[in-house]
Amino acid sequence: MENFDIILALSRMALNGDEERVAHQIARLRNALNESAPDQAKKLEKLLERQKRRQDVAPMALEQMRGRRAGLQLPGETLSRSTPLPTDRETGAPLVRLLFPDDRDAPAPILGPELEAAIADQLMEWDRVEDLARMGVKPNMRCLLYGAPGVGKTLLARFIGRQLCLPIVEARLDGLVSSFLGTTARNIGALFDFADRYRCILFLDEFDAIAKARDDSQEVGEIKRVVNTLLQCLDGRNVQGFTLAATNHEHLLDPAVWRRFEARIRIPKPQSETRTAMLRRFLAPVQLSDSEMRMLVWLTEGMSGADLETLITGGKRYLVLHSKEIRRARVQGEPTQAVLLSALRRQATLNALLFDDYRHELLLRSDDALLDALIENAGLTQTEAARVLGVSQSTVSRRLRSHDQDGALQERTPQG
Ligand SMILES: Nc1ncnc2c1ncn2[C@@H]1O[C@H](COP(=O)(O)OP(=O)(O)OP(=O)(O)O)[C@@H](O)[C@H]1O
Ligand SMILES: [Mg+2]
Known part of the structure; x- marks a missing residue:
């Protein structure tokens, strides 16, 4: 056969x-x-x-864990959407926001294989409380997520909540810190009282706000009291429930607060493989060729997940706004290959800080240097580089040849 x-x-x-x-x-x-x-x-x-x-x-380990039921049994009353929320006594503003597991589902964060495996293990740990007890250990109940802005800390914390099938009591500590330090301590107390009463995950977002207040304030004694309140509340909560915190200024945290967390998970900026997965998610339903994808992944080095999302959202807007021209060019047989490049150039203009200085310069100032970089650093072949830049292969060869000649000329010209 x-x-x-x-x-x-x-x-x-x-x-x-x-x-x-x-x-x-x-x-x-x-x-x-x-x-x-x-x-x-x-x-x-x-x-x-x-x-x-x-x-x-859905390429990731975390995504595959969706929908499993956690066995984490916590004491306390059941939270409902009508449960009255604690408020700031001065302003009357609510101190927390409730998120329920069946609220609108955000997709799982994309974190890279090592980190995803670690988080998956952490989730499993909370699922196997009884097995752990037989070994005389408890699951870790306090987890600090830290890393640069926009890497997905808040997204991950909410994801963990959904995976454990528990409501999240979410408090942004920057909103909790009052100009009156006495009020701040009282707010922290009220927040923990509320979270300890119910079966929930307490999620303290922008956790560094307390530490920042310490640096900004002259009232050293008062601030100490606030930090002590926080420490006591964290210690008290250990028997009661599960606490997640997130910060992008981990160096500002008081060492005593830092020590309270058994898991301190650093969420790094995404590496190229992780960026590829993120870009695919944000790009859908737009599909790029393999060489366009490699160019995009190389140009986005150093960006966070949030940056990538901003870039791609802007790019999609560009596609919609210019769809007529692109279609017309296609019908008339004109080259339309460089659409991605044009969209990126527009984003580099509208949102200069998205790209690092070197890539920003390459995108906006110099075709030749971009061509060199795509071939030498992003690993594109001459043919691929020609296609993504929307020029002919012979133009690329000519440019490269003239670079070589320039280089040879410079070598021959005596310096100084
Ligand atoms: N790892 C990721 N996987 C998928 N999407 C991501 C990731 N990181 C960021 N994003 C996208 O960026 C948005 C913002 O991320 P998020 O608010 O979780 O970042 P953060 O680390 O909490 O930032 P900040 O420090 O500013 O609070 C997310 O809603 C998501 O759309
Ligand atoms: Mg956040």
């Missing part, structure tokens, strides 16, 4: 449950059928495309 070796390999991979290799064997079969049975090859191609789209949308 023709192609039996591929079918054999495919069957073996399928039985081993190795999805990636199964896809590879299907691609081999498609290639083998391309000439002799193009219709069948096309069907296989469709299957592969569908699979790829599915992976693009």
Whole structure:
């Protein structure tokens, strides 16, 4: 039977449950059928495309954990949407916001394999309280998330809440810190009293606000009292419930507060693989070619998840606003390959701080330098670079040749 070796390999991979290799064997079969049975090859191609789209949308370990029920049993009353919230006595503003597990679902954060595995373990830990008790240990009940702005700390904290199927009592500490320090201590007390009474996760966002108040204030004694209140409340809460905190100024935290958290999880800026997954999520339903994606991933180095989202949202707006021109050019047979580049240039103009200085300069000032960088640093071939820049291959070769000549000329010209 023709192609039996591929079918054999495919069957073996399928039985081993190795999805990636199964896809590879299907691609081999498609290639083998391309000439002799193009219709069948096309069907296989469709299957592969569908699979790829599915992976693009949900590639992470955390996503696969959705919907599992946590076994974390906490004491306390049940929170409902009508439960009266604690308020600031001076202003009457509520001190917390309630989020319920069945509230609108945000997608799981994309964090990179190592961190996702660690968070998945942490979730499992809270699911296996009894097994842990047999070993004489308790699950960790206090978790501090820290990292640069926009890396997904708030998103992760809310995700953990949903995974544990518990309502989240969310308090932004910057809103809780009053100009009257006495009021601040009272607000902290009221917040913890509320959270301790109910079965919930307490999430303290912008956790550094307390520490900042300490630096800003002259009233050293008063601030000490506020920090002490916080420490006591955190200690008291350990037996009662689960606490998450997030900050992007971890260095400002009082060492005693820092020590109260058994897990201190740093959320880094996304590396290139993680950026690829994020970009795919934000780009959907827009699809980019492989070389466009590599250019985009390289140009977005140093950006947070929030930056990537801002960039792509802006890019989509650009696509909509310019869709007529793009379509017209396509109909008239003009090149439209550089749409991504034009969209990026527009974003670099509207939102200069998104890109680092070097990449910003490359995007806005110099075609030649961008071309060099794409080939030398982003790993594009000359053909790919020509396509993403919307120029012909011969233009690229000419430019590169003239660079070489310039370089040779400079070497020959005596300096000084
Ligand atoms: N790791 C991520 N995975 C997916 N989306 C992300 C990620 N990080 C950021 N985003 C996107 O950026 C938005 C803002 O992220 P989020 O508010 O969680 O950041 P943060 O770390 O809490 O920032 P800040 O320090 O400013 O409070 C998210 O709602 C999400 O759309
Ligand atoms: Mg946040």
